[in-house]
Amino acid sequence: MTQTSFFRLLATLSIAVALSACSQGDSSGGNPRPFDDPDVDSDIARVSDGRGAETIWDAFGRRNVETNVAVNKYIWSASLEVLNFLPVQSVDPFTGVIITGFGRPPGGGRSYRATVLINDPALDARSLNVSLQTQGGPASAATVRAVEDAILSRARQLRIADNRL
Numbered sequence: 571m572t573q574t575s576f577f578r579l580l581a582t583l584s585i586a587v588a589l590s591a592c593s594q595g596d597s598s599g600g601n602p603r604p605f606d607d608p609d610v611d612s613d614i615a616r617v618s619d620g621r622g623a624e625t626i627w628d629a630f631g632r633r634n635v636e637t638n639v640a641v642n643k644y645i646w647s648a649s650l651e652v653l654n655f656l657p658v659q660s661v662d663p664f665t666g667v668i669i670t671g672f673g674r675p676p677g678g679g680r681s682y683r684a685t686v687l688i689n690d691p692a693l694d695a696r697s698l699n700v701s702l703q704t705q706g707g708p709a710s711a712a713t714v715r716a717v718e719d720a721i722l723s724r725a726r727q728l729r730i731a732d733n734r735l
Contacts, residue, residue: 649721686701687699695722
């Protein structure tokens, strides 16, 4: 065997080993793939041919990535309107979370902060979870209920006004 053919064979074997190391395993008893878990959320979109096989060339193809928002737009808008006296610290319309800082309601003496979770696209009381805190601890259940009722009432008003268009 000549030196040139030896290096060719060595290069071919090293490429084969490198490509086989890139494999994540298969579903027939190999190492589990990190994206097989449906609970794992990743920024990397998987491209598949429907049979579970993926190739390097699939990464360069067009992807149809659709985002489904499971947040009721009327409850979302109503929450921001009703709690407009509180400074907004964080909002995430894709998960339906609104986090505010401490603020005083107009004409009130106590500071509150709120965390709102909208977890369903239905205009329903089950879709809304409100948590209120004062600087001394959690707010009373009656106060939380009053804020939830105000948000739901405003959401219904927004929906009725939207249907008139």
